[in-house]
Amino acid sequence: MSIGDDGGYGDGRGSGTGQTRTRLPDGESDTYGTPRRGRSGLSSRNLVTVVGVVVLLIAAIAFANRGGSGNSETDTGSTGSPKDQAASRPTAPTGTKPVTGKSAGIATGFPKTEQGAQSAAANYVVALSGDGMYQADRRDAIVDAVYTPSAATARKESLRKSYTDPKFLAQAGLKADGSAPQGMTFVSRANPVGTRTEAFEGATAKISVWYSLLFGLAGQGSQNPVAESWYTATMQLQWVNGDWKIAGLTTGAGPAPVGGDQAAATADAISKAVQGFGGLTYAR
Structure with a gap:
């Protein structure tokens, strides 16, 4: 489910022959019957x-x-x-270290630069796509941490309606309180692939983030197995109280790459991976 101002959601291989050629003394043939050439000039x-x-x-x-x-x-x-x-290189690494501050578990204190705006946007996509959005207290804290004060006030009510909608929760396979059924692990995790600056004016910025989203229920008998989707979120950011905050957000589908040919993991393996691998602080 993608994030957005429309309500918070939307719907190396290698191959080789393995042949090995064997060197034999001069005058003999190799294993494929090719005569050895005589030495002349440069060997x-x-x-x-x-x-x-x-x-x-x-x-x-x-x-x-x-x-x-x-x-x-x-x-x-x-x-x-x-x-x-x-x-041509919108997400080239800069060597700048990630920020160390946190608010509601979300990275804060991004520099007032284009790179800082890109880093903030990537981290905000992760926060707004996480399972915390399905819990009322955590959702409000997340919104306060990433949105401007005026935008946060307006968004809380619309997001509350979206994430408590019985129809939406039922489609996701969740219970009425947004939790996973017993024996299931709810997965909602965004993985930013790259960022792009659409506009930057010093105290305002428009940043797009391309990301994949893992979403679903991992567990035996799940009717909504964890699947991967791709989205691009575009944020209008403003510099407020010493940090970048979201003033507006839209999300569109894709671009989605061709799926690989890896075998899908078992529900148990996915559950263990989600619980055993922590998230990242993303930095430009």
């Missing part, structure tokens, strides 16, 4: 070494050039435009 071993060195040098130069473009603010990239260069 084949030396030639391979020279070619290998050249390839490594070319790769090193290419890597150095790529790293230089990523760190240069004036590098214009292939199109000659600094704006296009930034658009």
